[in-house]
Amino acid sequence: MIAPDKDHAALANEFNKDEQRVDWHDETLWWVRQKRDNAVKKLPEWEELREAGSQIKNNVLGNLNYYLQQFETNAKANGVHVHWALDAKEHNEIVLDLLLSKGINKIVKSKSMLTEECNLNDYLLDNGVNVIDSDLGEFIVQLANEHPSHIVLPCIHKKKEEIGELFHQHLGTPSGNSDPIFLTETARQHLRETFLARKAALTGVNFAVAETGEFVVCTNEGNADMGAHLADIHIASMGIEKIIPERKHLGVFLRLLTRSATGQPITTYSSHFKKPRSGASIHIIIVDNGRSKQLGREDFRNSLKCIRCGACMNTCPVYRRSGGHSYHSAIAGPIGSILAPNLDMEKHADLPFASTLCGSCTNVCPVKIDIHDQLYKWRQVIVKNGHAPLAKNAALSVMTKILSSPVLYKVAGKLGRLTMKWVPLVVNNRFNPWYKQRELPEVPKNSFGEWYKKNRNHESKDK
Amino acid sequence: MSSRDELLKAVAENQPMNFPLPEIEFLDSECIYLAETFINVLTSIGGAVVLIENLMEIETYILEKFKKSDRIVTTIPAIKWMAELIPATSIPPHALSNVDFAIIDTHCAVAENGAVWVTEKGIVNRALPFICQHLAVVVNARDIVSNMHSAYNLIGTDDYGYGTFISGPSKTADIEQSLVLGAHGPRSMTIFLIM
Numbered sequence: 257m258i259a260p261d262k263d264h265a266a267l268a269n270e271f272n273k274d275e276q277r278v279d280w281h282d283e284t285l286w287w288v289r290q291k292r293d294n295a296v297k298k299l300p301e302w303e304e305l306r307e308a309g310s311q312i313k314n315n316v317l318g319n320l321n322y323y324l325q326q327f328e329t330n331a332k333a334n335g336v337h338v339h340w341a342l343d344a345k346e347h348n349e350i351v352l353d354l355l356l357s358k359g360i361n362k363i364v365k366s367k368s369m370l371t372e373e374c375n376l377n378d379y380l381l382d383n384g385v386n387v388i389d390s391d392l393g394e395f396i397v398q399l400a401n402e403h404p405s406h407i408v409l410p411c412i413h414k415k416k417e418e419i420g421e422l423f424h425q426h427l428g429t430p431s432g433n434s435d436p437i438f439l440t441e442t443a444r445q446h447l448r449e450t451f452l453a454r455k456a457a458l459t460g461v462n463f464a465v466a467e468t469g470e471f472v473v474c475t476n477e478g479n480a481d482m483g484a485h486l487a488d489i490h491i492a493s494m495g496i497e498k499i500i501p502e503r504k505h506l507g508v509f510l511r512l513l514t515r516s517a518t519g520q521p522i523t524t525y526s527s528h529f530k531k532p533r534s535g536a537s538i539h540i541i542i543v544d545n546g547r548s549k550q551l552g553r554e555d556f557r558n559s560l561k562c563i564r565c566g567a568c569m570n571t572c573p574v575y576r577r578s579g580g581h582s583y584h585s586a587i588a589g590p591i592g593s594i595l596a597p598n599l600d601m602e603k604h605a606d607l608p609f610a611s612t613l614c615g616s617c618t619n620v621c622p623v624k625i626d627i628h629d630q631l632y633k634w635r636q637v638i639v640k641n642g643h644a645p646l647a648k649n650a651a652l653s654v655m656t657k658i659l660s661s662p663v664l665y666k667v668a669g670k671l672g673r674l675t676m677k678w679v680p681l682v683v684n685n686r687f688n689p690w691y692k693q694r695e696l697p698e699v700p701k702n703s704f705g706e707w708y709k710k711n712r713n714h715e716s717k718d719k
Numbered sequence: 720m721s722s723r724d725e726l727l728k729a730v731a732e733n734q735p736m737n738f739p740l741p742e743i744e745f746l747d748s749e750c751i752y753l754a755e756t757f758i759n760v761l762t763s764i765g766g767a768v769v770l771i772e773n774l775m776e777i778e779t780y781i782l783e784k785f786k787k788s789d790r791i792v793t794t795i796p797a798i799k800w801m802a803e804l805i806p807a808t809s810i811p812p813h814a815l816s817n818v819d820f821a822i823i824d825t826h827c828a829v830a831e832n833g834a835v836w837v838t839e840k841g842i843v844n845r846a847l848p849f850i851c852q853h854l855a856v857v858v859n860a861r862d863i864v865s866n867m868h869s870a871y872n873l874i875g876t877d878d879y880g881y882g883t884f885i886s887g888p889s890k891t892a893d894i895e896q897s898l899v900l901g902a903h904g905p906r907s908m909t910i911f912l913i914m
Contacts, residue, residue, distance in 0.1 A: 284896055307741070314738035321731040340723035392902060393893035409893065416895045436897035444903060451903070452816055478849045478889040478904025485846035486812050496730065501740060503874070507867040508743055510884070511831075521760060521832035522867075522886050525849075525904070531880035533845055534809055544726045552733030 263606040263645075268578035271413075281413065282576040288409075289570040291519025292620065299515075308508050310624035313561035316499055317551065323466040323499045324542065330469025334531045337539040344374035347543045351376060351458065351491060352383055354539055358489060360385075360456045364447075366473070366480035367391040368460030369407050369564060370493045370543060372586040376458075388450050390479040392443055399426050405580025407587055408517050408566035413579050447479070457483030461494035461540070462563070463509055467502045470530035471540065474513065474523040481527055490538045492529070496547050497560040509563060512622040516565040550598045555633045559594045561623040568617035568627055574610050583607060590617040594630040597638065605643035608634035666705070673699050743868065753830045753863040754912065761833030764887040765900050767909045774798050774857070777822065777911055789819040794843045795857065798822065805843045812846030821851035821905075827873050828858045828910075831866040834886035835910070838879040845881050849889075854905040856885070859913045 262270075272278055296302045316323060328338045341347035347370075355363060361384055365371065377387045377398075389398045393410030397403060399422045404410030411419070420434030429442055459480045464471040471492060473480045484490040500509065506526075514520040532538040551557050569575045569589030580588035585596040585604060593607035608631045617627040638644060658664045675682050676699045684691045702710075720728070758768045769780060778801045785791060792815070793802040802822060805815075827836040835856045839845060848854050864870050874882075889904030900906060 288896070308743050311738065311741040312743075315740045318735050318737040320734050321727055324727060324730065340721070340726050342722045342726055346722060390903065391893070392891045396893065409896070411893055412896075416897075419894055436894040437899050439894055440891060440899040440902060444901065447903060448816075452813060476889065477891050477902035479902070481845070481849045481883070482903045485844075485849065496726070503876075504743070504868070504871045507871045511867050518892075520764065522829075522834050522884060524886050524889055525883055526834070527881070527883040528879070529881060530878075533839075533880065542726070544729065548726065548729035548733050551730065551735075554735070557735060 262584070264578065264582050264584070264610040265606070267582035267584060268574075268610075271579040271582055272577070277415065278577055278579075280415075281579060284412065285570045285576045288518060289567070289620070292516055292567055292570065293519075295515040295519040295521065299511075305508060305511055306622055306624055309512050309563075309622055310561065312500060312505050312508060313623050315501065316497070317557060317560060319501075320496060320499065320551065323501060324496060326466040327464055327469055327499055328542075330467070331471075331540060332469070334469045335538075336469065336532065337537065339539060339541045341541055341543045341545070343545050344543075347374050347493065347541055347545070348376050348379040350541050351493075352380065352385065354489065354491060355380075355385055355456055358456070360489070362386045362454055363388075363456045363458055364450055364454040364483045364487070365389050365394075365458045366460065366475060366483055367394055367410070368458065368493050369404075369587060370460060370495055370545075371458065372403060373545065374493075374543070376493075388447070388454075390447050390450065390477075390483055391475070392440065392477060392479075395443055395447065396422065399423075403581070403586070405588060406566060406569055407564050407589075413581065448482075451479075451482045451486050454483070454486070455488045456491065457487035457489070458491045458493065459484055461492050461498050462513070463500050463506060464494055464498045464540075465501075465503050465506065466499055468530065470503070470528050471498075472506060472510075472526055472528050474510075474526050476520075476524045478525055481525060484527075484529070485533070488536050490529070490532070490536065491541065492538065493541045493543060495543050495545070497562075513563055513565055516567040516620065516622040546599045550595070553598070555637075556594060556598065556630055558625050559591065559598075559627075559630060561625050562591050562595075563623060565622055567620040567622065571616045571620050573612060573614065573616070578610065583610065590627045590631065591625070594627060594634060597634050601638060601641060602643050605638045606645075608632075608638060666703070669703050673703070753865060754860045754914070756830040756865075757828060757833060757863050758912070760831065761887060761908075761910060764833055765890060765898075765908070766833055766887040767907065769909060769911050770914055771911050772914065774911075774913075777801065777855075777857075780855075780909075780911075781820070785820055790817055791820045791822070792818050792847070792851070793822040794841060794847070795822060795824050805847065807843060810844060812844055812850065815844060815847055815850050818847070818851040820853045820855065821847050822855045822857065822911075823848060824857050826859075826862050827870055828863045829865075829867060829870050829884070830863050832884075832886055834870075834884040836870060836874065836882065836884055838877070838882040840879065848883070848885060849904045851905055853907045853909070854885070854888070855909040855911060857911045857913065 339350045396411040405413040416434040423429040424431045459473050461471045462474045514523050575589040596604035611631045613628050615628045658668050791802040824841045825835040888900045888908045889902045890900050891902040892898045
């Protein structure tokens with residue numbers, strides 16, 4: 257989707273050219289992370305809540321076949337149509353067929369990362385269907401002909417001046433006006449006409465309840481509801497992992513979701529769709545697209561517990577400084593880096609390496625996914641499958657030789673110290689990423705081994 | 720094999736062992752200051768609370784805030800003399816696109832997040848609480864529960880067609896994280912709280 261010929265490091269490099277923007281991006285996302293911290297500290301039972309969320313999702317993964325059928329039965333009994341799609345292609349075809357069968361060639365969408373994953377917008381456009389994304393952030397990236405860079409904050413990579421310019425070009429607002437209140441009001445007026453005119457609406461699904469056949473969609477803007485309640489046909493796309501067993505479990509997940517995402521106690525709207533309103537229809541498309549395969553990977557199946565809050569992105573030191581687009585995948589950040597290699601290991605071989613493995617993602621995850629452990633495990637799978645970059649392979653084989661021989665290790669250490677002291681240019685040059693934006697400390701006179709040999713007698717005297 | 724059967728087969732083959740569902744009843748917590756918490760949380764997220772003793776007082780609010788030409792609607796028969804009553808028979812949602820102020824009813828509000836729970840029964844038309852410019856909800860203080868677990872206990876197995884938690888006015892912070900009230904739904908949300 258986005259510059260597939262470049263890897264994460266190269267794309268991050270481009271993002272890093274604008275230092276001020278990187279700083280802003282970094283600080284803003286950290287501020288969102290802090291809002292999350294403040295919200296969760298207000299709940300003494302937060303850790304119990306996370307544990308409950310994690311266990312419910314474990315139960316879902318172990319009984320997914322049963323819950324999917326239970327959901328289907330109940331949804332059908334509610335008068336909702338249920339469709340099944342093995343992959344992105346089948347999902348997109350189902351959407352197009354539904355629209356064409358009703359003679360509709362315009363659709364309004366609310367946020368659905370699944371449709372991003374399926375590249376639905378491009379597919380519909382190629383088939384003559386006009387698509388408008390109604391979430392303000394998604395509307396903005398659509399105007400810019402880009403993709404969301406964050407699953408919760410789609411245009412967090414854009415400055416308001418750029419958004420003002422986009423609105424000037426596409427919606428005729430005065431040039432130079434980048435006031436968020438003015439721009440939001442403009443989008444509100446513009447999209448209100450869209451909502452009133454469109455006969456079909458597509459939404460994502462946050463949670464689908466097996467027990468009742470209902471599904472829940474969460475927004476702050478009210479765009480999912482504006483679309484769905486004014487359209488004749490409501491299409492809801494969901495991945496198979498969105499199932500939860502019972503209605504009361506929504507209590508757990510709705511408490512976890514938004515506190516983790518933005519620090520709000522709940523989204524403005526948490527809408528439960530159970531039956532179509534009279535004269536309208538609801539179609540649910542249940543999509544696999546690699547999820548059942550991930551379910552079979554013991555080391556990685558936990559990634560299917562994700563409720564898409566984005567907390568792992570907001571806290572990630574790499575994401576904050578490299579931007580969502582550097583991940584060249586529908587879902588960026590730490591969770592995206594363990595989901596993407598499942599879909600195409602070779603294409604996304606760089607992503608599990610775009611992490612410091614600091615573990616902050618795992619600490620904030622509301623359903624306790626072991627994100628950094630999975631990133632570490634993916635690295636091993638990727639190297640074993642021969643998808644590691646050549647330079648990394650060569651460097652690692654040299655390292656293996658040196659580290660496995662005490663003599664070579666001592667010689668190499670000495671040579672290294674001498675080089676850095678007398679001919680630093682050999683290592684401190686633009687080809688060595690370790691020197692990028694940092695200076696290394698002064699070289700010590702001797703190694704620890706040499707120091708210890710010289711000083712060990714003093715130590716015995718001290719005792 | 721149909722896609723449905725193929726998908727379900729792949730899931731059955733790959734799913735791990737069963738893991739028991741946790742007990743979540745322990746998460747029910749008692750909160751003594753329900754109304755106070757509700758007011759504090761809701762006002763902190765951009766909502767407004769007006770304390771009233773009876774429904775008659777809503778008229779004062781309307782006269783103060785709205786013009787005669789504004790379209791003010793309600794789903795509460797008891798106040799139909801001060802606002803246009805939305806009929807229970809289905810009307811097209813588009814007919815509500817010029818509503819300035821809608822007053823609806825609820826039987827459940829949540830202290831921890833300032834949300835009210837409304838279903839089709841209370842809003843008559845699903846589009847109403849979204850399409851109006853300003854929204855008000857009548858809440859009886861004794862209908863406030865502490866948290867979402869208590870709320871779902873109360874909702875139980877209710878067979879609604881559509882229901883939603885609403886917490887404050889519609890909003891967005893998509894432009895540089897600047898909070899703007901009034902995204903696509905109502906620009907304001909007022910709770911008439913009957914003490």
